[in-house]
Amino acid sequence: MGDASPGIGATLGTFRLDTAVGVGGHCQLFLAHDVDDPGRRAAIKVLIRPGDPALRARLRREAEILARLDHDHVVGLLDAQPDATPAWIALQWIPGHPLSQWVRRPPRPTESILEAALGVAEALAAVHRAGLAHRDVKPANIMVRPDGRPVLIDFGLALDPIAASLTLPGVQAPTTLRYAPPEWFTTGESPDATLQDAYGLGLVLWELLVGAPVPDGPHDQSFDPGPQVDPALRMLVRGLTEPDPERRQSVVAAARVLAKLAPEDRTYATIGGPPTPTPVSGRVGPYQLEGLLGRGSMGVVYR
Secondary structure, three states: OOOOOOOOOOEEOOEEEEEEEEEOOOEEEEEEEEOOEEEEEEEEEEEOOOOOHHHHHHHHHHHHHHHOOOOOOEOOEEEEEOOOOOOEEEEEOOOOEEHHHHHOOOOOOHHHHHHHHHHHHHHHHHHHHOOOEOOOOOHHHEEEOOOOOEEEOOOOOOEOHHHHOOOOOOOOOOOOHHHOOHHHHHHOOOOOHHHHHHHHHHHHHHHHHHOOOOOOOOOOOOOOOOOOOOHHHHHHHHHHOOOOHHHOOOHHHHHHHHHHHOOOOOOOHHHOOOOOOOOOOEEEOOEEEOOEEEEEOOEEEEO
């Protein structure tokens, strides 16, 4: 069959496509609702080129991995038809904004940074306990809900040890180079994919503390947020971004450190909400904005 993407109003499973949100590397993203439960919204990823077996395998792998995860800080899988035409998966719609926006928006209280980093570390620890690795940890792949809770998204590059040892089409895709560990530039992978996640977590924490994006790699030294940072937190960032993977701190160990440093009663209050006020009325070109449907990693969605 052809590679045509479904249009607005089409139904995939029990989900009706309401709005086209954007296009990623190999998928088009839609905001949809469940026809049997209209209040249940979903983000539908539809494969742009379903005739490409590598991309179809990658989408199937993402669905299989998300089906093994159930955590408050990990996006949930609602349904999946990776072998259909069009091939698609339905994910929880996470309203809010990507952490990459909050990183560059002062002020960033240390307590809020600790809460955000701990939520991400707990999500990654759950991923690793399931025998998986995310492999693309970066602020843009962490959504912040309106209540401030971080949610890890985009498992398109994730794998497990068994998949890593096989030649599966579409699985060994390149990571985001800016957040790749040093060993990735020499071998194309980490000896332990969970240590690649640890490195990404360390860079996310460094960005939160410094308020600036990490420079392009490769990096031959660990990242240091500076002497103004709590010594234990500073040591944690340096341990997570250790260039030698054999000496790098693990995500599980990082979660323990962050749990000791973070407030006992996590509120997430100061990282919730959009970074700037968002209008819910007005015009954009010839279109009248009637209401705000939600926010996702690619932008704001109106009706």
